[in-house]
Amino acid sequence: MRIPIICIVSLLLSSAANSATISFDCKFTVEATPKGLTKQASPLEVRFVSDTDNAKAYLMGNNGSSEVQAIPNSSGISFVEVTGSGNVMVTSITKSGKAVHSRNSILSETLIPSQYYGNCVIR
Secondary structure, rough: HHHHHHHHHHOOOOOOOOOOEEEEEEEEEEEEEOEEEEEEEEEEEEEEEEEEOOOEEEEEEEEEEEEEEEEEOEEEEEEEEEOOOOEEEEEEEOOEEEEEEEEEEEEHHHHHEEEEEEEEOOO
């Protein structure tokens, strides 16, 4: 199933279709929490790399990388990460680069939701 996903990603992002990797460098400047909207003093930065040769996708961070699931559709792509503690993070990116990053976390039976809005540069 991963081979077709990577093929679709390559077609979806035709400028990078001949590359072995496609990167999505994202900056999120607005955060939504149960307390309301907040403009970030320093943006949340997230980078995804899709390795088309090996049919895998990764979230690149300060503490290394983790494998994520890439889910393309006709208008963009979403990346789904399930953390070691079972929390779910989803980042959806349109073909034009608009993006939303959602964190759905539970800690000590407390919901800790947050959502970030921004843009990604697709390379």
